[in-house]
Amino acid sequence: MSAGTQVLFLEQDVDLPKGKRLDRWWAAQTGSGTVYLPLVMVDSGHQSSSGSQADFKVAYRKLVDAEVARPPRAELEAYTRQVGARMRIYARLKNTAGTALSSAINGATLHALVWENKHVGVTDRIVRAAPWTAISQEVAPESEYSATLETADLAGVSWSSLHVVALADYRPGGEPAYDMLQAALARPAALAAEPTAVTVTIEANDRQDRSVPVRLLGPYVLSWTASADVPWILASPDAGPISAQPSVIVAAQRLAPGWQHGVVTFTASSEDGMSLAQTVPVSAFSGPRVLRIGTTATTAGSSATVSVSLSTLGDENAVAFSVAFDPTALVNPSVALGADAGPAVLTSDALQAAEGRLGVSLALPAGHTLEQGDARLLVISFDTVPDAGSPAVAVRCSDRPVARAIVGADGDALRATYLDGAVLLTGGAAARTPRRRLAPGGP
Amino acid sequence: MRAFRFPVFSLAALLIAGAAAGQTAQAEQADQTPARLVVFEDFMRPT
Numbered sequence: 001m002s003a004g005t006q007v008l009f010l011e012q013d014v015d016l017p018k019g020k021r022l023d024r025w026w027a028a029q030t031g032s033g034t035v036y037l038p039l040v041m042v043d044s045g046h047q048s049s050s051g052s053q054a055d056f057k058v059a060y061r062k063l064v065d066a067e068v069a070r071p072p073r074a075e076l077e078a079y080t081r082q083v084g085a086r087m088r089i090y091a092r093l094k095n096t097a098g099t100a101l102s103s104a105i106n107g108a109t110l111h112a113l114v115w116e117n118k119h120v121g122v123t124d125r126i127v128r129a130a131p132w133t134a135i136s137q138e139v140a141p142e143s144e145y146s147a148t149l150e151t152a153d154l155a156g157v158s159w160s161s162l163h164v165v166a167l168a169d170y171r172p173g174g175e176p177a178y179d180m181l182q183a184a185l186a187r188p189a190a191l192a193a194e195p196t197a198v199t200v201t202i203e204a205n206d207r208q209d210r211s212v213p214v215r216l217l218g219p220y221v222l223s224w225t226a227s228a229d230v231p232w233i234l235a236s237p238d239a240g241p242i243s244a245q246p247s248v249i250v251a252a253q254r255l256a257p258g259w260q261h262g263v264v265t266f267t268a269s270s271e272d273g274m275s276l277a278q279t280v281p282v283s284a285f286s287g288p289r290v291l292r293i294g295t296t297a298t299t300a301g302s303s304a305t306v307s308v309s310l311s312t313l314g315d316e317n318a319v320a321f322s323v324a325f326d327p328t329a330l331v332n333p334s335v336a337l338g339a340d341a342g343p344a345v346l347t348s349d350a351l352q353a354a355e356g357r358l359g360v361s362l363a364l365p366a367g368h369t370l371e372q373g374d375a376r377l378l379v380i381s382f383d384t385v386p387d388a389g390s391p392a393v394a395v396r397c398s399d400r401p402v403a404r405a406i407v408g409a410d411g412d413a414l415r416a417t418y419l420d421g422a423v424l425l426t427g428g429a430a431a432r433t434p435r436r437r438l439a440p441g442g443p
Numbered sequence: 444m445r446a447f448r449f450p451v452f453s454l455a456a457l458l459i460a461g462a463a464a465g466q467t468a469q470a471e472q473a474d475q476t477p478a479r480l481v482v483f484e485d486f487m488r489p490t
Contacts, residue, residue, distance in 0.1 A: 006478070006480050006481065007480075007481040007482075007483060008480060008481065008482050008483065009483045009485065010482065010483070010484050010485070011484075011485050011486075011487060012484060012485070012486045012487075013486075013487070013488070013489065014486040014487055014488050015488060017486065021484055021486075022486055025484075025486065037486070037487060037488055038485050038486060038487045039485075039486040040483070040484070040485050040486070041483075041484050042481060042482065042483050042484075043479075043481060043482060044482075060483070063483070064481055064483060067479065067481040068479065068481055070479055071477070071478075071479060072477055072478070072479040072480075075477065113482070113484075120489070121487055121488075121489040122485075122487050122489060123485070123487075127484075165480070165482060167480075167482055180482060182479060182480065183479075183480040183481075183482050184480060185480070
């Protein structure tokens, strides 16, 4: 079965059939003569049966399984709301059948089955209404069709127990029997946005705005406008039909350092009286992304440990750079992960260490990022040469053998500032060999 | 509409049909292929 495969079982009173549904059962019958209850059809008559079965469960499962295995031939979404004593249904269909649809060409029809969860007949569900409309305009392959259906006044029903499924059917290949293209449970009419919240981080020196696409979902009759409560958030476009999808734009140059928060409010309305709103919280962080090689002091001739830290914005997935140093002063470099490197995998290239070059790369698993803040990424250790000469040996960021790069979770190169460090040698071990003073007696 | 005739319809059969009508089966989310929502319609006469 495919994702989310569902089967919906509905009962109708055969003496009070609603809409065009029983017609679909008859259209599927090829023979003539007497038929017996119950009359059963699946997917508008693509499968059907009648009368007593040796084993109902087996017989009906066979009908259902045959349909479950078939892909849909349309995309369908539906929303519903109560208007007075009526149920109004908004449906939007995308034709993926590979053939044009219309009532004239192939009997294409849009139905809505309104059922109540109540034991009225034999089961705990009963269809109360089944409004329908012929798809009168031709719907070309891959194009869309939308329509509003409405029931007559519904009396004696519990509105909280009412549900709606929209479905579209047609007669493929000129056959008398109908086939269902797709069905969709109708959701209560509302405006929704995906994602439900937006968070962006922008490097302090990056002047490029960030654009985050937002998908607005709701009945096809809606039109919307967008407004933000802070000047650094914009929506583009800022108004349109529900089919026009906006982007939330964070204006980089209007951000203050650190975190800031705002809200975009999408307000939607329809000519038939709907008024809906949906807010999308937006959070933005502006700050410098700085990779910093530390400075350490040690005695010449002993080992030196230099830390490498990164001021992160929280979107970094991988870091690569090289270290350049004086190979006459610093030798035998080795690299280890720092305390905040988490599950990162470290790779180092020390093939050019004798020339004073060391390459380092550190990568988190796919989809992971460093936490926002100051991260202790690496520790680089050297042996220092006793008679190096200079008291300060620079440890610089460079691009050989590994070019500088910080990569985000989406694979984009991220802007950063790189700061050099140093090893300060406080004296040669050979020159400052401690003199042992011999004194009589023990300690 | 064409005529149809109703036979003796056993209570057991109705119960089985009723059990089927009272549930919505949902498969595991195996992949992201759009799925068909299958609609089973049962035209019956209350007994």
